[in-house]
Amino acid sequence: MAPNAPLAVFSVSLLPFPLSYVLNTQSWVKDPTVILGVGIAVLILVLGATYSVVRRVRKPDFILYFMSLFMFSSMIDLIIAFEADGILSEFMGFYLKDGEPYLWTPYGTMINYWDGTVHYGLCIWILYCVHRGWSYRKVGLYWCGSITNSVIVLLLGSVCGKFGVKPAIYLNLIYLAIPVWIAFKLLQQRQNDSRAITVSSNANIWNRPLDCVFIVYLLGAVAVDLFRGFIALGCTEALMQEYLYDHEPYIMHPIAYPKIQMLVYMYYFVPFYVCAIYGLLRPGQTWLGDWTLIVAGAAAQGQFSHIGASLHPRTEPEFHVPAREHSRNIFWLLNIGLFVLPHMFAFNINLCNRNASSTSRKRNMGKNN
Structure with missing residues (x-):
């Protein structure tokens, strides 16, 4: 496979730093409903940009269409974790206050640290396997199990806990549906022998x-x-x-x-x-x-x-x-x-x-x- 597709997918994951900094300075990105709309628009743009590159590859692997989305979100989550712990400031403050305030909790912070490091690293390894033509089934199944557990606990805990339902929480549904679908795809590829x-x-x-x-x-x-x-x-x-x-x-x-x-x-x-x-x-x-x-x-x-x-x-x-x-x-x-x-x-x-x-x-x- 030509190296441009995995490289382009990786490059998208570097965008959250400037993007989050710019959004944090905008006074109109304060309303929870607006934050949900901005989140949906950003996800669509990320997927669209990835599709425009990957579709040019001869027989592209289906997982390339989604790795950029999850790597992008992993970097967003790492920024949120850093800001929640005071390591960074003025990047995702608006999101912690009006988007998903439960991510400021210690549990939400630890979920974000895991997503921004381990999940990000697993996605990079999957990209490398795709580039080299290696099988990524095992690492893919491990990634699916990890991220599915993370999102299930985050969704149910946020709804049942003291924070209740915030509009931006619906963004997490896509991060539950896609890994479950990928897991089924990978399980179907099992070689019985x-x-x-x-x-x-x-x-x-x-x-x-x-x-x-x-x-x-x-x-x-x-x-x-x-x-x-x-x-x-x-x-x-x-x-x-x-x-x-x-x-x-x-x-x-x-x-x-x-x-x-x-x-x-x-x-x-x-x-x-x-x-x-x-x-x-x-x-x-x-x-x-x-x-x-x-x-x-x-x-x-x-x-x-x-x-x-x-x-x-x-x-x-x-x-x-x-x-x-x-x-x-x-x-x-x-x-x-x-x-x-x-x-x-x-x-x-x-x-x-x-x-x-x-x-x-x-x-x-x-x-x-």
């Missing part, structure tokens, strides 16, 4: 000690996610109340984002973990490798935002992690484990699938010869 663990000697779970370890982890994750989910629902059982006040009081913060994240873990992650246990007990499930990547991306984004907001200086002291060593040790052990272990699980499953696929191809070649 590369997703199954086919080595018959490993059919017994007791012959796979590492998988036994992951089953223990998955059972533990189910227990923790149910436990914290019930806390978010307001369960008054003594053990849950003790954990809430001694380890993670931030779960009950009135902005509602941590509650929504706990409920997402309970209602979406727990069913996956149960299905993953079945996939380990019955090797050969063709869906497991792809979904581990989606869940790993979602877990990384969710845990980063939850941990960061729990410790952020602008979070009220009563919702900080208690300073007691025991409390902090439990907090870090659980939350770092829920961040790291999904990645280890995804890496192991996809590595086994790749090795099994390679073994299968070698056997087929031997039979053909």
Whole structure:
């Protein structure tokens, strides 16, 4: 592929800095409805500019049409995070005040930091893969899981929390719809023969000690996610109340984002973990490798935002992690484990699938010869 298309897509992501600075100086960009209109107009211009370049490429990859939009928004979010923390000023103040004021909260700030760094980096890697002609399915699925979790929590938390519905919140709907659609497209591209663990000697779970370890982890994750989910629902059982006040009081913060994240873990992650246990007990499930990547991306984004907001200086002291060593040790052990272990699980499953696929191809070649 000619380098001009990925380069043009990347170049669009550099526009938010001058654009946001100019808009911040305009007195007419103050009304929430006007901000929504300006946001829609900017998105249309970004997509239009990308289309005018990409359509000239012979057989362009569909994802190029959307990467500029998400990279542009990632830089906007990074500017918002910097302004919320006082690192920058006079760039997105109008948006934080009259557009999406909930982004000023510690949780909103951490979401924006993740979007402006990790999501931006993943988009750059996807562009590089497109340029080199490499497959970006795995990184694409990870990106889809991460950004979908981010937007779901942001939307539901903003509506259920103290901020209510602001007109500009509707801009986030496109950032939910497109990644979900891209994820379906990438899942449809799955090669069935590369997703199954086919080595018959490993059919017994007791012959796979590492998988036994992951089953223990998955059972533990189910227990923790149910436990914290019930806390978010307001369960008054003594053990849950003790954990809430001694380890993670931030779960009950009135902005509602941590509650929504706990409920997402309970209602979406727990069913996956149960299905993953079945996939380990019955090797050969063709869906497991792809979904581990989606869940790993979602877990990384969710845990980063939850941990960061729990410790952020602008979070009220009563919702900080208690300073007691025991409390902090439990907090870090659980939350770092829920961040790291999904990645280890995804890496192991996809590595086994790749090795099994390679073994299968070698056997087929031997039979053909």
